[in-house]
Amino acid sequence: MCISVGLVLLLLKLGAPLGRLFELLLPLAVCTIVLSFLLSIFLYARSFSVSSDALAPGGNTGNHLYDFFIGRELNPRIQNFDLKYFCELRPGLIGWVVINLGLLMKEVELRGSPSLAMILVNGFQLLYVGDALWNEEAVLSTMDIVHDGFGFMLVFGDLVWVPFAYSLQASFLVVHPQALSMLGAAVIIALNGMGYYIFRSSNSQKNQFRRDPNHPNVSKLRTIPTASGKKLLVSGWWGFVRHPNYLGDLLMALAWSLPCGFSHLLPYFYVTYFTVLLIHREARDERQCKLKYGASWDSYCKQVPYRIFPYIY
Numbered sequence: 001m002c003i004s005v006g007l008v009l010l011l012l013k014l015g016a017p018l019g020r021l022f023e024l025l026l027p028l029a030v031c032t033i034v035l036s037f038l039l040s041i042f043l044y045a046r047s048f049s050v051s052s053d054a055l056a057p058g059g060n061t062g063n064h065l066y067d068f069f070i071g072r073e074l075n076p077r078i079q080n081f082d083l084k085y086f087c088e089l090r091p092g093l094i095g096w097v098v099i100n101l102g103l104l105m106k107e108v109e110l111r112g113s114p115s116l117a118m119i120l121v122n123g124f125q126l127l128y129v130g131d132a133l134w135n136e137e138a139v140l141s142t143m144d145i146v147h148d149g150f151g152f153m154l155v156f157g158d159l160v161w162v163p164f165a166y167s168l169q170a171s172f173l174v175v176h177p178q179a180l181s182m183l184g185a186a187v188i189i190a191l192n193g194m195g196y197y198i199f200r201s202s203n204s205q206k207n208q209f210r211r212d213p214n215h216p217n218v219s220k221l222r223t224i225p226t227a228s229g230k231k232l233l234v235s236g237w238w239g240f241v242r243h244p245n246y247l248g249d250l251l252m253a254l255a256w257s258l259p260c261g262f263s264h265l266l267p268y269f270y271v272t273y274f275t276v277l278l279i280h281r282e283a284r285d286e287r288q289c290k291l292k293y294g295a296s297w298d299s300y301c302k303q304v305p306y307r308i309f310p311y312i313y
Contacts, residue, residue, distance in 0.1 A: 019109045021102030022174055029164045036159050040068065040152040043083070047072035047149075056149030071149025084150040089136050092162035093129045099163055100125055103170040110174070116185055117178045117259035121169045124192050124256050131200060138207050143281065147288065169260050169267050178261045185259075192255035199248025202237035206245075209233060224303075226296040234303050241306045243285070246278045250308070282307055 021028075044067070047055065056074040059067050076083045100122050104114050114122075132139075139145055144154060180188075209218045213231065222239065223231035237244040253271040260267035286307075289297045307313055 017105075018098075018102040019106035021099055022106040022171070025099070025164065025171070029160065032160045032164070033156070036152065036156045039159075040155045043076055043150055043155070044068045044072060046076065050076075057147060059149030059151060067149075067151070069152050071151025071154060074149055075145070076150050084145065084154065085139070087150075087155065087158040088139055088144060089133060092158040092160075093132055095163035096166050097126055097129050099167045100170045103167065103174050106174050107177070111177065115173065115177055115180070117180045117261075118170060118173045120180070120185060120188060120259045121173065121256055124252065125166070125170075127196065128252065131196075135200075135203070135207075138203055141207070141210065143284065143288070165273075166270065168270055169256055172260050172264070172267045176260070176264065178259060180259055180261075188255050188258045191258070192252055195248045195251025195253075195255060197248070198237070199245050199252065202244035202248060205236050206233070206238065224296050224300055226293045228292065230293075232293065232296060232300045234300060239304055241308055241310055242301070242304050243278075243282055243308050246282060246308045247310075249278065250275060278308065279313075 050073055052060075054074060055072055056070065059070045059072045059074075061067055075085070104118050104122050107114050107118050148154060205218060205221075208215055209221070213219065213223075218233075218236070221233055222235040224234055225231055233239065241247060250271065253274045257267045257271050293300070
């Protein structure tokens, strides 16, 4: 991340036309799609040369198309270099921020200065990416790392979908500038702040409990014992809803869309897609947890009935 920041600052100092990224988005996306296919083919081919215990639980079905999509190998490595871990956090997230910056620079070229709406979108998403990179160890406990193989689904998502789809709001603002009042900006900032607080504090609470359940910050939280010897949190954020981090994620996603106004549905594609994605992921989480924790998970669900949205779902 520091190297990327240094390179971007150097390019800006040298007067590189980062605004050109706006015109190059389509060819860059096409090139990245081709790269995703090539990397996925390589990963699928090499998965037949690894031991069976290196394969993903659900990626070795014998259906070639399905296994290619999901990924046969769980964590493919070249010596000590973990390809999936790298792609989950580096090229897509950093590329997203760089594209956003290029779109901001394009708006400066067109209108003389960046709009408040563009500044908010860039600032919110930079905070999100910076948080992900600063707390990168948290990704080690996610479903992507623990259960899913590294196939076309994750390769395409990491390299193509994240940088080019998640920068949609900034792209929209280049073509459709929006006037945003200070009151409107304050409300949106408050919404993003609330979402970020829920997202970060719930994830931190979970990670702290996994590292050291006796830590003063989590030792007083109520838990349910499981047959595996682990414990399930039933108080704090994880007693509020089953996936408070998803709730925080969705509040932030809405805050990223609101600076684009209400004249078009396109900027709200991201929050709509993300809602569907997280509800689907939550269902997969439920199945995994039911298999893993059995009756303890049933007890947890009775005590924490709401999955993502309190009193709604």
